[in-house]
Amino acid sequence: MGKKFDFIISGGGLVGCILASELSKLNFKCCIIEKNKFELSRKSNNINPLSLNYRSRIILEKLKLWNLLKSECNPISELTLKHFNNLSRVKFQSNDVNLRNLGYIFDRNFFQNTLRKNILDNKKITILDNTAVKDITHNKTNNNITLSQNDQRVSSKYVIVCDTSESSLVKFVCNDVEKINYNQTSLIISAEGTFTASSAVQHFTKYGVLALLPHSSKTASLVMTIKDEFLSEFIIDDSLNDQNIVRLFKNYSEKLSLKSLVGQYSMQTSRAKSLLRNNVILFGNSSHLIHTIGAQGYNLALRNVEAFIEYFSEKQIEDNNSLNKLVNKIDQDRHDVFDNIDFALSMFLNDSPISKLLSKSIITSLKLYPGLKNKFLKKIIGLEKYPYLSAETI
Ligand SMILES: Cc1cc2nc3c(=O)[nH]c(=O)nc-3n(C[C@H](O)[C@H](O)[C@H](O)COP(=O)(O)OP(=O)(O)OC[C@H]3O[C@@H](n4cnc5c(N)ncnc54)[C@H](O)[C@@H]3O)c2cc1C
Incomplete structure (x- = not known):
């Protein structure tokens, strides 16, 4: 069977790290299996933005992680939503809902480094890195899962999958994964200029x-999710067309200059149809990739983590029905977000006259x-049911 753990977590990224750290706080023995080296990334001038809404801040506070993170975030207290022209523009302010901020923008690398450092300092969590699960066996008698990677074997009653939508564990849980190709590409660009911070x-x-x-007030990320038919107007062979891009953002910054292309992602997304098999549970990018429209x-992953940790802190561990209930709740949360994203895309990014009229x-x-x-x-900042546009992307 190999070494036995309470939880095995495949993928030591943003979701896997939080889950391992929180489960370890509940005294569960955890093992992270990470395909690449589990290390801190080097500091870079290219900020890769991660936007979190107010609800996420509340969750991070509850998990006692906010204090580690807050010094490096940029708080957002106002957001402007504009649909095509100036007449269709609406401004939201945190004062409107009696909050100081609507959300926060982080550097993704800083965020991940902080979570990983927390794990590396925690001697109770075992890390197997530079490896990935190859074989999965479920023992019906004791309900244990044994995972093999190269010459190592580990086993556990629970496996949480936070790696990618293509991994062997995702295939074990669910063969039915809906793929959506939006024929759009997201460009993440580092910029300098004069901004309202x-x-x-x-x-x-x-x-x-x-x-x-x-x-x-001097640096920003521009996130452009461009329909592929227009992509060549903005980028060719990794070279940005500065003039065209600056023209689109000219109303929001003086002296805008582009520094670098930080990332380019094709909007080909996926949604697993089921999340649970034999106590192997899909989370984060393994359960779905979603359009960046609402960041x-x-x-969403943080809300799912919150529900998961609450469940295991209440020691309902042996009750399989209640695990099903928890996973159904997580699935319902996902579908609320999918519905909101689908609605926002069909209203705000659809060229049909009816959609334009409705969005106006x-x-x-x-x-x-x-x-x-x-x-x-x-709704946007996560304080009423679930949001479809996160404050920080706007
Ligand atoms: C362009 C873009 C912008 C986004 N912006 C936002 C935003 O502003 N706000 C927001 O809330 N969300 C945003 N998201 C979504 C957010 O990035 C994801 O929700 C988040 O990264 C999911 O974390 P994760 O841990 O599941 O995946 P990751 O952080 O990608 O971690 C996966 C980990 O698994 C490892 N791995 C991969 N394969 C295997 C394997 N087979 N075995 C073991 N380990 C493996 C990887 O090396 C990695 O360490 C954005 C997504 C994109 C694409």
């Missing part, structure tokens, strides 16, 4: 969705009715 923007254009995420991926009337109603606007804002 606390103010983020999301602008829907005929080219796609543009987001301006400030890190300070929802990690915000949504924005006009938000401007006319403060009650509706606040309700919408609470």
